[in-house]
Amino acid sequence: MSNTMKTRLLIIEDDNALAKQMKWGLNDSYDVVLADHPGQARELLASGSFPVATLDLGLPPAPETTEEGFRLLEAAGKIAPYTKIIVITGNAAQENAQQAIALGAVDFCEKPIELELLKIILRRAAKIYELEAANRRLQQECEAGYSFCGMLGCSSLMTDLFRRIRLASETEYPVLIWGETGTGKELTARAIHALSRHSHKALIIIDCSAIPDNLLESELFGHEKGAFTGATARKIGKLELAQNGTVFLDEIGDMPLLLQMKLLRFLQEGTIERVGGTQTIHLDVRVIAATYMDLDQAVREKHFRQDLLFRLNVVTLRIPPLRERREDILLLANHFLRVEQEKLQRPNLALSPAAAAALTAYAWPGNIRELQNCLYRAIATSRRDIIRPADLDMPDAAEPPQPLRLSLKDARDEAEYRVITRAMAISGNNISQAAKLLDISRSGLHDLLHKHGLAGDAHSQEIAPDDGQHQETDSH
Numbered sequence: 001m002s003n004t005m006k007t008r009l010l011i012i013e014d015d016n017a018l019a020k021q022m023k024w025g026l027n028d029s030y031d032v033v034l035a036d037h038p039g040q041a042r043e044l045l046a047s048g049s050f051p052v053a054t055l056d057l058g059l060p061p062a063p064e065t066t067e068e069g070f071r072l073l074e075a076a077g078k079i080a081p082y083t084k085i086i087v088i089t090g091n092a093a094q095e096n097a098q099q100a101i102a103l104g105a106v107d108f109c110e111k112p113i114e115l116e117l118l119k120i121i122l123r124r125a126a127k128i129y130e131l132e133a134a135n136r137r138l139q140q141e142c143e144a145g146y147s148f149c150g151m152l153g154c155s156s157l158m159t160d161l162f163r164r165i166r167l168a169s170e171t172e173y174p175v176l177i178w179g180e181t182g183t184g185k186e187l188t189a190r191a192i193h194a195l196s197r198h199s200h201k202a203l204i205i206i207d208c209s210a211i212p213d214n215l216l217e218s219e220l221f222g223h224e225k226g227a228f229t230g231a232t233a234r235k236i237g238k239l240e241l242a243q244n245g246t247v248f249l250d251e252i253g254d255m256p257l258l259l260q261m262k263l264l265r266f267l268q269e270g271t272i273e274r275v276g277g278t279q280t281i282h283l284d285v286r287v288i289a290a291t292y293m294d295l296d297q298a299v300r301e302k303h304f305r306q307d308l309l310f311r312l313n314v315v316t317l318r319i320p321p322l323r324e325r326r327e328d329i330l331l332l333a334n335h336f337l338r339v340e341q342e343k344l345q346r347p348n349l350a351l352s353p354a355a356a357a358a359l360t361a362y363a364w365p366g367n368i369r370e371l372q373n374c375l376y377r378a379i380a381t382s383r384r385d386i387i388r389p390a391d392l393d394m395p396d397a398a399e400p401p402q403p404l405r406l407s408l409k410d411a412r413d414e415a416e417y418r419v420i421t422r423a424m425a426i427s428g429n430n431i432s433q434a435a436k437l438l439d440i441s442r443s444g445l446h447d448l449l450h451k452h453g454l455a456g457d458a459h460s461q462e463i464a465p466d467d468g469q470h471q472e473t474d475s476h
Contacts, residue, residue, distance in 0.1 A: 004468040005125050006031040010053035012041045012072070013088070014060055018113075022054070025115045025308075029367035030122070036060075038072045038079030042124050045080040051129040052122055053080075053107070056088045057096060064094055070103065077104040081345040082132065084125035132347065149191035151184060153327035161188075161317065168315045170193035174267060175254075176312045177422055179319030181452030185290040186250065188319060193246040204238045217259050217273050227276020239272055239285055246286040252312070253293035253304060264308045287312075322364040322371065329360050332368060336375050337387075348385040358389045420448055435462065 009030035014018040015038065023032045033050070035041040038059050044050065053076075057069030069087075069323055087100040087108040095220050097108040106128060107121050140175075148155040148162040169192045179185045186205065193203040209217050222237030239247055249255070255263065266272050267287060271280050289312050298304035322329060333351060341349050349361070364370055378391040419438070435445040 004132065007052060008033065008050045009122065010035060010041070010044055010083075012059070013056045013111055014058070014063055014217060014253065015056070022113070022118075025231040026119070026122070027475060029119070038068055041072060042075060042079065045083060048082070050080070050083050052084050052086070052125045052372060054086045054088055054118075054122075055105070057100070058090075058106040070099065072097060072103060073100060073103050076272050078345045081341075081347045082129065084123055084129050086118075109191045130342040135348075137329055141337075149194050151187050151191060152329045153325065154331055155327045157321075157325045158328060159322040159325055160247055161319065164317055164391075165191050166195060168317065171315065172286060173314040174289065174312050175315045176286045176295075177288065177317045178292070178321065179290070180292055180321045180365075180367055181368035183321055184368055185292075185319060189246075189248040189250075189288045189290065192288055193248075193286070196246065196286060198244060198246045203246045203248060205248045205250060206238050207250045208435040209254040211394060213259075214258045216256065217262070220259070221262065221272050221274055224277040225274035227274070231276065234274070237272070237274065239266065239283060240274075240281060240282075242285045244284050246288060246317075249287065249289040251291060253291040253298055257303070257305065259309045260305045264305065264311055267308075267311045310323075322367045328359055329364070330356055332371060333359055336372050337379075340376070340379055344379070346379075346385060349379065350386055352386050354387050354390060355389050358392060358394065362394055375471060416448070416452070419453060420445075420454065448461055 008024060008029055009032050010125050011019055011022050011026075011032060012035045013022065014036045019034050019036065024033055030052075033044060035044055041055075043395050045053065047340070048291065055069060055073060055076075057066040058064065059068040059072065060069055073085060073087065076083060084103065084106040087097065087105045089096045089108050089110055093110070094469070097110075100108055106125050109118050109121055136200075146152055148158075150161070151158070153159065153162070157311075165188060175189075175192060177185045179188075189205075190203060193199060206219065208216065218231075218235060220236050220237050220239055222240055223231050225231060241255055249263075262272075266283070270284070271282050275282060295304050295309050295313075299306045299309055303441060322332075330351075333356070337349050340347070359371070359374075361425050366373075374392055374394060377393060378387045381393075382388075382391045384391070420434075431442055431449075435442045438445060440448075456471070
């Protein structure tokens with residue numbers, strides 16, 4: 001068998017005679033490399049090229065103790081987290097073996113070494129390495145298959161959202177993104193920008209809720225020197241900085257009414273004037289806005305301009321909350337764990353079946369951000385690699401069980417409710433599109449929405465031009 005087909009094995013042993021004897025006995029099955037000093041062993045382990053290693057705990061400069069061996073074993077967990085290490089211990093050194101396992105060794109073998117027993121232990125360690133490597137590859141392939149411009153989702157709702165993002169990126173119309181906190185509104189904006197003709201230029205992000213009202217106008221439009229007290233020099237605004245690129249106005253619902261009028265003029269005419277200036281500046285900037293608010297309600301309450309909503313609401317994307325796409329929860333959770341595996345050098349981080357069930361059952365009012373923080377908290381507060389429900393520290397993970405309903409009427413109502421909510425979710429709460437999906441009239445769908453207490457979630461369609469044709473788009 002050629003060396004290229006053999007598993008690489010690092011033998012860390014300061015007894016040269018024993019090391020050579022081990023190499024001679026294992027050379028047929030392994031590509032053996034010897035190291036007789038901790039420094040040399042560290043360099044070889046750090047290369048990441050050894051699936052398996054044996055480690056004698058008695059190493060120089062104090063081979064009569066186990067101190068250096070344990071120090072190297074602990075370091076190996078950080079510099080070579082995937083390498084499976086078998087510790088070589090003295091006869092009846094049970095305490096050392098237990099400590100070695102606690103520090104990450106996969107197994108141990110006592111001196112004097114029985115070659116056939118060592119071969120069995122090595123084969124098992126190599127098999128564990130292969131299985132874990134295959135699992136990592138499968139996980140990465142799975143994520144790649146469900147990845148879209150930095151977003152992850154395998155549910156039909158997210159597949160549809162990815163399709164709509166791609167369509168939106170091909171136009172120049174403003175885009176309005178609606179989604180609850182933590183659903184990924186900024187990621188959606190980044191995806192649209194990355195796929196658009198503006199991708200070679202900057203994406204400028206402005207959080208309208210984070211900038212005081214008296215500063216937001218200058219932040220957006222810029223100002224001339226002397227425009228107001230403290231304006232000691234000209235400032236170029238974010239819209240101007242985004243020339244030929246994209247501006248993302250996050251939490252647009254928090255923008256003051258007076259500034260909304262100025263933004264409307266820019267959307268209509270493609271021009272701005274800096275605060276205190278008279279020069280008309282022509283801009284080619286794609287505008288994406290996002291909100292968690294019900295802007296229709298904000299219009300009714302006189303907090304948002306209806307004409308600005310009409311102008312922004314050409315293409316609307318609704319990001320479904322995590323509770324509506326539960327099939328994505330474990331995909332996202334495992335992705336976050338894999339990132340932390342690499343970052344923290346903890347390759348065995350995983351969810352227990354009970355923890356996975358708890359994550360899937362929970363409603364996630366904070367959506368993806370809450371899921372991510374929940375997992376980070378579990379990793380930070382537990383030394384175990386297998387995350388259990390208690391580590392997650394969530395509120396009641398499971399929803400209260402529903403009473404058994406046996407009547408045909410109740411069963412039909414439940415089925416009807418599920419189908420309607422699914423259609424509304426797929427259509428982004430657009431009544432016209434949902435009615436088409438259900439193959440019923442708009443008025444019939446209105447009746448059903450009222451019957452099931454869903455009327456407050458529904459919105460009518462907006463009609464927008466698209467290459468000379470009419471296109472139905474969602475209202476949030």
